[in-house]
Amino acid sequence: MNYSVVDRSDVVIVGGGLAGLTAALDLAQRGWQVTLVERRHYPFHRVCGEYVSNEVRPYLQRLGADPAPLNPAAISRLLVSAPGGRTLTAALALGGFGISRYALDEFLYQRATARGVTFRLGATVTDVQFDAAADEFRVALAGGEQLAARVVLGAYGKRATLDRQLDRAFFRQRSPFVGVKYHLRLDFPADLIALHNFEDGYAGLSAIEDGRYCFCYLTTREQLRRHGSIPALEAEVLGRNPHLQRVFAESERLYTAPEVINEISFAPKTCVEQHVLMCGDAAGLITPLCGNGMAMAMHGATLAAGHTDGFLRGQVVRPALETGYTRDWQRTFAQRLQVGRWVQSLFGGPRLTDAVIGTLRYAPGVVRALVRQTHGSAF
Ligand SMILES: Cc1cc2nc3c(=O)[nH]c(=O)nc-3n(C[C@H](O)[C@H](O)[C@H](O)COP(=O)(O)OP(=O)(O)OC[C@H]3O[C@@H](n4cnc5c(N)ncnc54)[C@H](O)[C@@H]3O)c2cc1C
Known part of the structure; x- marks a missing residue:
């Protein structure tokens, strides 16, 4: 690696999704110089169900980034349907809000810019090396520029080429899931989030800002391959659920081509890798049916920011920074991730899903407990 450094900050954050943006705001608020590298330009669409648990509200308020000016939808009820159409409903104790990532990420980016965060947009990190002698990182960008920082946060999402460069174990296994x-x-109630199951997948539907709705589903690459195209998959598989058939028949699509991603892995990951503190999906992705990934990304960001702050102030040395962060991260999220994987396994084949929904509709206490187990408290 060439060591000519063009820019030096206290912290470099790789990736500007919710984990990266909130960590940047948090660290800048604590007085640190932060550079955030994001390979795209805001605003942009992302594959995401866009339902955010209310547990993030106090944190966003502390960051001066309450999303209320964006007019998010207030969501307080859950409906789950089996592939054959059988449903269960439940009140959501904490509830959440619906907001597009297009609007939310842009909003946080503007707030972070105003707080003094330096953004490198349209820039891709290609390599991160820890220089033990200098006790700092060298971060290489495509095109040859280099950044230096005492701490690097990896907030680059579920799977990226940097994972290969860091030789992360989960990267060697392919994941069968795709998201659309x-x-x-x-015409759909704005306070309801619906989770409609179909063979080998499920679709979420909920309101976002401006009277619009987010429709997002997870299925397998194999299902998509078998049916040849997204329209065929929707007609031949999703459309067998009568609730989804109604959505397709009665809705207007607001952009022609869907957003699609693949390689969505729920495999356990490590939250520190070669001294880089991972947060958000880079540290671990909860199954989307839990609707908690964005809250976890923001909650992980504040844990990383707090530990980083202590390190930069000289209160702890690097090994204590890394073990302290790992311990806090595991304590906060490990059980949630495990329950999420287990709940997803209940929604496998159509028969099992139908039986589970048929049973749970008479056990509202169990449904409430499952929601509680896959969410956190306000932080
Ligand atoms: C189908 C599906 C539905 C979901 N629905 C919900 C939901 O309804 N509610 C919920 O709470 N969660 C949901 N989630 C989870 C949620 O989307 C994620 O947990 C959340 O977006 C994670 O944020 P993040 O900041 O970790 O990553 P991301 O938002 O993925 O951001 C990572 C960023 O890093 C950038 N990047 C990557 N590599 C580099 C690089 N080398 N250099 C520079 N930049 C880089 C990317 O461009 C990207 O902007 C869903 C997930 C899926 C797959």
Whole structure:
């Protein structure tokens, strides 16, 4: 690696999703110089169900980034349907809000810019090396520029080429899941999040800002391959659920081509890798049916920011920074991730899903407990 450094900060954050943006705001608020590298330009769409648990509200308020000016939808009820159409409903104790990532990420980016965070947009990190002698990182960008920082946060999402460069174990296994997202206009209660199951997958539907709805589903690459195209998959598989058939028949699609991602892995990961503190999906992705990934990304960001702050102030040395962060991260999220994987396994084949929903509809206490186990408290 060439050591000519063009920019030096206290912290470099790789990736500007919710983990990266909130960590940047948090660290800048604590007085640190932060550079965030994001390979895209805001605003942009992402594959995401866009339902955010209310547990993040106090944190966003402390960061001066309450999303209320964006007019998010207030969501307080859950409906789950089996592939054949059988449903269960439940009140959501804490509830959440619906907001597009297009609007939310842009909003946080503007707030972080105003707080003094330096953004490198349209820039890709290609390599991160820890220089033990200098006790700092060298971060290489595509095109040859280099950054230096005492701490690097890896907030680059579920799977990226940097994982290969860091030789992370989960990267060697392929994941069978793909995700698809549209925005829709349709007649549907704005306070309800619906989770409709179909063979080998499930689709979430909930309101976002401006009277629009987010429609997002997870299925397998194999299902998509078998049916040849997204329209065929939707007609031949999703459309067998009568609730989804109604969505397709009665809604207007607000952009022509859907957003699609693949290689969505729920495999356990490590939260410190070669001295880089991972947060958000880079540290671990909860199954989307839990609707908690964004809250976890922000919660992980504040844990990383707090530990980083202590290290930069000289209160702890690097090994204590790394073990302290790992311990806190595991304590906060490990059980949630495990329950999420287990809940997803209940929604496997159509028969099992139908039986589970048929049973749970008469056990509201169990449904409430499952929601509680896959969410955190306000932080
Ligand atoms: C189908 C699906 C539905 C979901 N629905 C919900 C939901 O309804 N509610 C919920 O709470 N969660 C949901 N989630 C989970 C949620 O989307 C994620 O947990 C959350 O977006 C994680 O944020 P993040 O900041 O970790 O990563 P991301 O938002 O993925 O951000 C990572 C960023 O890093 C950038 N990047 C990557 N590599 C580099 C590099 N080398 N250099 C520079 N930049 C780089 C990327 O461009 C990206 O902007 C869903 C997930 C899926 C797959």
